[in-house]
Amino acid sequence: MDWSAEAIEQLRALWAEGHSTAEIGRRMGISKNAVVGKAHRLHLPARPSPIQREQAAAAAQAPRPVAAPVSAPAPRPAAPVAPRAPAPVPVMRAVPPAVVRPFPRSSARSCCWPIGEPGTPEFRFCTEEAAGGKPYCLEHASIAYVKARDRREDAA
Ligand SMILES: [Zn+2]
Secondary structure (H helix, E strand, O other), rough: OOOHHHHHHHHHHHHHOOOHHHHHHHHHHHOOOHHHHHHHHHOOOOOOOOOHHHHHHHHHOOOOOOOOOOOOOOOOOOOOOOOOOOOOEEEEEEOOOOOOOOOOOOOOEOOOEEEEOOOOOOEOOOOOOOOOOOOOOOOHHHHHHHHHHHHHHHHO
């Protein structure tokens, strides 16, 4: 084997790339023994065997154990759970007249505002046309909902 400068550079390059001596020899068209002998004469750094390379790769890929923090926070005892007081149940005030409909209505669209004293012959409903989806006509709806609002304000 006539080692030209180019051949030596190629050997160094392939050697540095980590090819096996057989592979370097195949690429350079020389025998593996020629590669080994020239590499020895060139004092090229010895490379780990394939098995050692695999082990090194495995070690590099193995997850390193993470060092535990020196001052690990001590587990705090769970705070005593205070028994939660039941939420105060809102006391319902007197039911507004809009909800009190104990009497049959002549029409679903007529005002059901009670007029007169219930139980007396004079008692009747307003029967004006209900407005705005409310159970009362405009006049009685204004009275009913103002009264309901006044009660809420009194309660506040
Ligand atoms: Zn009415």
